[in-house]
Amino acid sequence: MATAENPKYKVIGTRPVRHDGADKVTGRAKYGADIKLSGMLYAATLRSPHAHAKIKSIDTSKAEALPGVRAIVTSADLPAQGDRIVELGEGAANMRHLTANVLAREKVLYKGHAIAAVAADNIHIAEEAIKLIEVVYELLPPVMDVRKAMAADAPILNDDIRTASVGSAPAAKDSKPTNIAKHFLFEKGDIAAGFAKADVIVEREFDTAMVHQGYIEPHNATALWNTDGKITVWMSTQGSFSARQQTAELLKVPISSVKVIPTEIGGGFGGKISVYFPPVAALLSKKSGRPVKLVMSRASVFEATGPTPGSHMKVKLGATKDGQLVAGEAWIAFEAGAYTGSPIGPACMCVFACYDLPNGRVEGFDVCVNKPRTNAYRAPGSTHVAFATETLVDEICEKIGMDAADFRIKNAAKEGVRRVDGPVYARIGMVETVEAIKNSDHYKTPLEGKYRGRGIASGFWFNCGLKSSASATVNPDGTVSLLEGSTDIGGSRVGIAMQLAETLGITAEEVIPTVGDTDSAGYCDVTGGSRVTFATGIAAIEAAKDIQRQLVERAAMIWEVDVAQISYRDGGVHGPDGKFLSFKEMAGKLHATGGAVIGRGTSSAATQGGAFGTHCVDVEVDPELGKVQILRYTAAQDCGTAIHPSYVEGQIQGGAVQGIGWALNEEYWYDERGEMRNATYLDYRIPTCYDVPMIDTIIVEVPDPQHPYGVRGVGEVPICPPPAAIANAIYAAVGVRMHDLPMSPPRLSAEILKKK
Amino acid sequence: MATINMPRVFIPPPMRPLTAGEEVVEVAGANIAQVIENLEQRFPGMKERLCQDDALRPGLSVAVGDSVATLGMLQRTGPDVEIHFLPAIGGG
Structure with missing residues (x-):
């Protein structure tokens, strides 16, 4: 039954066949591994066999001499980044760490850490060449446990990390480096008084292992660095605009010189936001003058992409005997992996989020260990x-x-x-x-x-809300071509199209959605944070309202009345004296009334x-x-x-x-x-x-x-x-x-x- | 005449030494930038901890009322609203 809180809709709440369904079930949908370009080279990556070591030297001369090898890159080919922190739409990145994660610089910080890449005529030559690269390491003791990594005498992974917090004082310049990258503290009420009221208190310690998102499709990227300086990247990503920015920042080129074409995506769950291959493929392409393709092995996906952290937690709850929670306390330490960036902040904010807790204290730590740099994973x-x-x-x-x-x-x-x-x-x-x-x-x-x-x-x-855009073009046959830039992981294309259809009063099948590349679609933040159906949906609704406004103006011209006398509702324009033209009828008059109708919408203010x-x-x-x-x-x-x-x-x-x-x-x-x-x-x-x-x-x-x-x-x-x-x-x-x-x-x- | 209350800023625990332990302070400001400037006037040192190059520090977000402010320093405030400085949240 429709209510004020649950109104009756015509399209929303129905189950139309998804627009990309036929391509998906027939195998015609293009994924990153399907990309083939004329003259394309294949690349392989040399990865660290050690969890923690200094890189003393890298000698690529024997690999370069192997017939069929066209280009080799190491971190020396990537621009130095200094101490830059860059906002990437959904979180900030320390560029020094991001570039070192793409290709290790002075140290390797986890087994599988990428060190060099080779582009060759085929993947077999590339893999042979990798074996010919000679790396001299100075082995260092690894620290794999979050509590051991917090100890004062723990091996230090990054010399530039000092503990930071929301609103903490900047670290003194002469302070010692640490593995504890972040510390958070939240307090509410009086924790001691709260527990004093409790009839029952339980306190336990918990350990959880590092786990991977487990997407089926491995990371991939194919890049072409053209002679005009333009870089095109085909890749599987949760955010083509974020990937464009990361690639541009890592290569220190203007953002407008990078175009990311998102292919269909075989799962991400947070793990396909960070880039690994695009700058490497681009540099190999620049050196070789040919497009270069990289596809990650499953082992490397596990060892060298971004799983979710393991953790150690101590949590305490108190309640009265009649079942009223009175206090809670949590101490949470997350494995950040090699570089800072675990979701310890959200964890602290979520630990008691389901409850009306009058007194609480939560403390959290983001701790570097010799494991891959962690990334988001569903509700990080x-x-x-x-x-x-x-x-x-x-x-x-x-x-x-x-x-x-x-x-x-x-x-x-x-x-x-x-x-x-x-x-x-x-x-x-x-x-x-x-x-x-x-x-x-x-x-x-x-x-x-x-x-x-x-x-x-x-x-x-x-x-999350964040930023999204959409544009929609009315076609003369009464359909609408919808263009948006949110990569579709879970059926968002159809969900966004349905919101546009609902607003215009047409069917979902009459909307033709396309996920565009970064040169075609308006800016969209990543597909993450459960935001796309919400935020890109709002952008599509705004685009539909823009179309409504334009069709009202066209109808005013046709009926020779003021626009104030016309409204758009129930799938068409209504004028004085019962005049009505359906959306399809108005679409049929596009060329006679002024040409194209293109609606545009953005969503940036909504949370x-x-x-x-x-x-x-x-x-x-x-x-x-x-x-x-x-x-x-x-x-x-x-x-x-x-x-x-x-x-x-x-x-x-x-x-x-x-x-x-x-x-x-x-x-x-x-x-x-x-x-x-x-x-x-x-x-x-x-x-x-x-x-x-x-x-x-x-x-x-x-x-x-x-x-x-x-x-x-x-x-x-x-x-x-x-x-x-x-x-x-x-x-x-x-x-x-x-x-x-x-x-x-x-x-x-x-x-x-x-x-x- | 009705009293118009100023925005109420919730001070994160690590910053409370700057406010002599006060957890919530009332500070004027039509947007977040003005609120931070006025916080700095009353509690010197605040701005350095919250801002970098006239923007919020990376990894920091601000909530106005029950919503994360999408416009950062330019986000409008208003009388009686609560302002919270929080870790920025991403998602998977």
């Missing part, structure tokens, strides 16, 4: 801390004998509640997601059987409201093997307004499955030398269809008042609750509280044995 930082907080909530519920859903409803964050980090919530839907689970068939159905248990958990993510999810899971544990089987899974999420419910459901299901993998199996497994020992999908185990049942979804719609149709981002929240929900279910099944991720068979069976 939030899954780690949800694992900690939500398992403590379950333990409190057990101790006071309260239903876990009722406890969450009683303490849920809601409109007007102040977060520990300061801001007050606008309209949010945490309560509604817990109620949706409580009222679900799943939660109401008793779970029976030995070694079986049920758990629930909630999660939060902010969702999104946060989103919440609550999940319920049933598991069965094999007490001998420690293997966990997921029996049933239901995920409820506040999606604002679901534009295309199928893709909302798909995002929720995909996020939940990634969370299940993080919970049960996935981890970077390092030996004492700092070498990842499971850098293949055979050994790094992501869930398959054999591991998970159908993920049931409940779409809760609490519209975001900051979007014309109430959209909230969907893509990130669903990864947050699974580890805690599964941990709580494991406890219900076998009475073992798990505090480390992954809860893999060896780890769980060891805990079960301890209990016996």
Whole structure:
């Protein structure tokens, strides 16, 4: 039923076939690895076999002499960056670190760190040439553990890092370098007084392993540095404009000389925002005079791109015996990897975000270790801390004998509640997601059987707004060609087209969306932060309104009346005396009334409201093997307004499955030398269809008042609750509280044995 | 006559030594740039910690009310609004 908060729409909420569907299912869609250009060379990358070492020398002479080798680059070919910090739309980058991550300079900081690249007539020659490059290293001790890296006597990775914080005093020039790159502190209320009111206090320590986003398509880039100085890059990226800026900054060329053509993308989840290959391919192209293609191996994707950090956390919660949370405290340390930049800030802001907590203190640390530089991964930082907080909530519920859903409803964050980090919530839907689970068939159905248990958990993510643009051209046959610059990872093309269609009163099929390159489309920030359906959607709505205004002017000319007498609604223009022309009829008069109608829209001022999810899971544990089987899974999420419910459901299901993998199996497994020992999908185990049942979804719609149709981002929240929900279910099944991720068979069976 | 209250700036814990421990201060300013200038007048040293080259420091964001300010230093404030300096947030 339509209500003021949930109005009735014609296009929004329907499930049209996606515009790129035919190309995707027939294999015609172009991905980065499909790019083939005339005269193209193939390149390979030399990577460090050591986790921590100084580079004493690099000798490429033997490789250069190999027939078929056309160009070799090292960090000496990349411009020095100095101490530049550059804003990249979604976060800032230290250019000294970014360039050293692309090609190592004085040191290698993790196994797999790129050192040199060779372009040759074919990939086999390039790979042979790589073996001929001689690098002399001075080995240094690696530090792989976040707590060890914080110690005063720890090996230091970067000489230029001093601890920084929001509002901290600048470091003294003579201060010593450290691995602790950032420190955050948030406080609310009186923490001591809060815990003094508690009847129950639980405090636990948690460790989570580094995990990878696990996208199926490896990183790739093909670049042509033309003789006119123009650089064209074809690549798989979450943000063509961000990739353009990073490439231009790394090469120190004007941004206008770089054109990024985004290919279709086989997953990203935050891992395809940073660039690795484009500047290398561009330099190889400049040296060779030919286009150069780089495609990453799976092992290098694991070892040398941007996974999400491992962590160590100490979290404490206090509640009264009638189930009122009174205080919470968290100490969180994240592995940044080789360079600063873990999502420790958001983690600190998310750790208690689901609750109305009157007294809180959160402290966080971003710590460099000899692992790859971490990057965003779906709701960066939030899954780690949800694992900690939500398992403590379950333990409190057990101790006071309260239903876990009722406890969450009683303490849920809601409109007007102040977060520990300061801001007050606008309209949010945490309560509604817990109620949706409580009222679900799943939660109401008793779970029976030995070694079986049920758990629930909630999660939060902010969702970003940032900047987007769109333009839309009316075609004479009544269709609209929509051009936007947000790479489409999860079906956003159709979601954006549907918002334009809704605004114009036409069908989704009458919109032809295209994701353009950086010279064609208007600026769009990255596809990340669950922002595209929200922000690029607003840009498309604005473009549609621009078209409406122009069609009203055309109708005024046709009917010879003032524009004030005409309005656009219900798919056409309405004039005096019942005059009406449909959108299609107006489109047919384009050329007779002045030519093209092109609407344009931008979105830069909007910020999104946060989103919440609550999940319920049933598991069965094999007490001998420690293997966990997921029996049933239901995920409820506040999606604002679901534009295309199928893709909302798909995002929720995909996020939940990634969370299940993080919970049960996935981890970077390092030996004492700092070498990842499971850098293949055979050994790094992501869930398959054999591991998970159908993920049931409940779409809760609490519209975001900051979007014309109430959209909230969907893509990130669903990864947050699974580890805690599964941990709580494991406890219900076998009475073992798990505090480390992954809860893999060896780890769980060891805990079960301890209990016996 | 009704009193028009100034924006209320929430001071991050590491900056509280500059405000003698005050957690929230009222500071005039029609936009964030003016608020920071006025903070600097009252609590010298604030601007250096918040700004770099007349922009917010990289990695820092500011929230006006319940929304992250997309216009940075140019973001309009208003009476009674809360201002929070927070880590910038990206996403996956």
